[in-house]
Amino acid sequence: MKLKSRKLKKTTVIDFATYIGVVLAFIIMNTLKNQGMLTRSLTGQLIPICCYIVMAVSLNLTVGILGELSLGHAGFMSVGAFSGVVAAMSLQTVIPSEPLRLAIALVVGAIFAAIAGTLVGIPVLRLRGDYLAIVTLAFGEIIKELINCLIIGVDETGLHIVFNATGTKSVNDLGLSEAGRVLIKGAQGATGTQTIASFTAGFILIMISLVVILNLVRSRSGRAIMALRDNRIAAESVGINVTKYKLMAFVTSAALAGAAGALYGLNFSNLVATKFDFNTSILVLVFVVLGGLGNIWGSIIAATVLTILPEALRGFDDYRMLIYAIVLILVMLATNNPQMKTLFAKLIPVRRGEKVNG
């Protein structure tokens, strides 16, 4: 026991390096931002980057740690975003303090996404492999269409909600009073949102997700979850409750995605449900796979780099997305093909024995 306390475990070292890295990155970026040394283009991307980092880290919990492929992660982001926006906007008069309202919105977003995660998770987690993947995809699409039919307004009597399933209802059916405001207008989405998201809030959210996920992973429950990933039958035979641990990982992941969504939603004055489609889910999955399954700091770096990449490629005009696709394919080939890997290993000398987790 004494030995252990003197020499920290390797995983602990990596965890602390991750925390310190994020804090340092925040301090540097914030200083640069306040000094006006960042380009506006980069400054504008700071908050979306924070959101995508949290998305990637939380999806990594499902895909990397739990080992189940999810293609509907954007659906939870969507639930979080819209519930967060509704919460923040409807409390506008009650709570004047912006940071407090933002915090409430994030919590509301996380709670709603967690509820959605539970509803989706209970049936879905019984399936396996690609079947589970297609069902998460299906849920993502369903969430998108349902939100597209939502019309929500607020006045002094409270929230008014209309579900426009037949396509014949409009804002007028809400029955708002004179002072009422429409928050979500179906396909037009949430318009006129007050943008109260801040970089500091993004940083705090990242730190919270890291604390939640890293502690979960290193705990008894986390080991149970990883045991399920590595060999479900063996884990079951030693008495691990499959549904409980799967659901635990899935719902945590959904809740964090919801908080990220709320932050995202409050960073733009307009938000439409179609933004959170299959392509966004895939985008986040790409962050996770590129950063390495189960590798948290890998996800952080991949999310940052791949969010900046399309912007950095603007100089190529029409060829921008084509080059993005080529870079994506080449990176996947370079990191997964045995011959290319040995080739790069020769070109870039990396210290051996620094094998990271996952």
Place this chain on the structure above:
Amino acid sequence: MKKVISLVMVMAMVMCLMAGCGSTTETADPTEAPAETEAETDTTADTASEGGSFYIGGIGPITGDNAIYGMAVMNGAQIAVDEINAAGGINGYPIEYKFEDDVADGETAVNAYNNLMDWGMQVLVGPVTTGSAISVSAKVYEERVFALTPSASSPDVTAGKDNMFQLCFTDPNQGSGAAVYMGANMADSKVAVIYRNDDAYSQGIRDTFVAEAANQNLEVVYEGTFTEDTATDFSVQLTAAQAAGADVVFLPIYYQPASVILAQANAMGYTPTFFGVDGMDGILTLEGFDTSLAEGVMVLTPFSADAQDELTKTFVAEYNERFGETPNQFAADGYDCVYAIKQAMENAGCTPDMSAEEICNAMVEQFTSMSFSGLTGTDMTWSTAGEVSKMPVAVVIENGVYVSAQ
């Protein structure tokens, strides 16, 4: 191990790419004559030597599903910029013009806007699509940059922002305009509406149309919707509209799905009067489209590529020569935007050394007081809310060309 390599790889690639494009994007100082912007604007570099130039930016989708609209605006505005520069510029100063892609996505649009601000943009033409325009409008309002959108038609785009203006009709304008027109000319008809319910433009027009239809003695007998994901097959909606006895089908949608609806209706032998709005414009020039299918279709549109006035003819010929296709309404809107800005700048006597905010204040004053005539309308005026006032013109398609409806 492999993760380390992968990350190093990605970082290295990004660094290379950033370094590669840094030279083109980071010409942030407006007083420098940027040598490496758009190839088309190279002609302006010679005249830019004395006293700098105006920096006009554009935002719209030039990749992805909606690329056609962004491309049209980009090209239309480019023609206007080149014409103005060839004729000596605005107040003697040439225009530098740069168009950024937003994939019709709010987040990317804000990125594009920030990118243009780094470049030194003074006036914005755009964004092209409604969702992007709302996202960017909050930024331009906050930072006092004048913006004129060629085609984002929702009232939410301009609501509460004094420096965001529209050149196109607003959705309510079009929806109620269409209902009033139908009420006057096809009274007592039974109307079916087929619209795209995950699209702000389409839903916005539908809402006001249905609201106004009640006042116009029009009976809406069927409403069918589709989404981006179900835009492949309209036979169900058409069958239902036919069964409901609709003799007018109102299509507040863009021309691409409309062309499919026309073809499928034709195949099933259903021949109501189809009525479109400005998004329908472009259907006649759709490559490979059998224009006989559009016979008798009525369209409310501000621009017709077949118009015989001198301005339209020159523009269409120039566009055809440079981009190999007939311009649609979006291209005309882009063209008009640049000329409207030119007129306002000349009236206000703007010079390139003014800051974006100074130009913005001058422009707001001009736009709310001046009247402008261009490709998409004559004597347009703007309200302080930023909405343009011009009357939609109803045209009917006969023998493959627009003919005035009256």
Place this chain on the structure above:
Amino acid sequence: MEFLSYLISGISLGSVYAIIALGYTMVYGIAKMLNFAHGDVIMVGGYISLLSMTSLGLPWWLAVILAMVVCTVLGVVIEGLAYKPLRAAPSLAVLITAIGVSYFLQNAALLLWGASPKAYTPIIAGSVKLFEGQLSISYVSMLTVFMCIVIMIALTLFTGKTRMGKAMRACSEDKSAAQLMGINVNRTISMTFAIGSALAAIAGVLLCSSYTSLMPTTGSMPGIKAFTAAVFGGIGSIPGALLGGVLLGIIESLAKAYISTQLANSIVFAVLIITLLVRPAGLLGKYVPEKV
């Protein structure tokens, strides 16, 4: 009468899904990978056939053959360059590469053929009128259904009777055992991609003939729908793909007609979810219990 007409449009739409799903299912069954670029190969097939009809002035059957040849070559090239090097890699890595290929094809098409949609002239025009014109069935729908059945029968015979087909089935059962039996696994997988891509070309022509419009993103949504159809019917199973596709089309069409056009897609996906909960391997899929 309307019900019949909804049903027919559902079957016709479903048949297009089914042909695409057949390509998906073949590739999945043998290479065990979700080829997300399949929908974009369909789009390429559509463009090639359209351009060879309009620009080259070829008759439609020649255009279809040309599209099949180009797509086959494209499929094999994609497989060789992007997927083959990853044979030993985790399946997620291949999935992401497939998505990269999908982006690549879409953006390459955007640059090559432009952003503006092109109207597609159906290879056969016109329709049959029944019951005094109350019910009309277009020839394209009939051709689609017919082609779908022909392709399914041909594929069943091919995998059941020919040497290559047997090799494919062997590979899908157990790759290393197949290799031990002297089957060239790499060649078999390339062959599967060739067949799948040729099917994609046919699907492209039929899809564009009933949905008369073509743009660089045309293939992506039908691709996802077909993927759903393949899973619905039991991925890896050829009759399953047909059944899944047709059922999906009918459900979509009837949901649009009788429940809500807004939520048609959601209803399709909800049916899929319920089916999978009852039959975890799809309608006709084989459920293989895990062994310790």
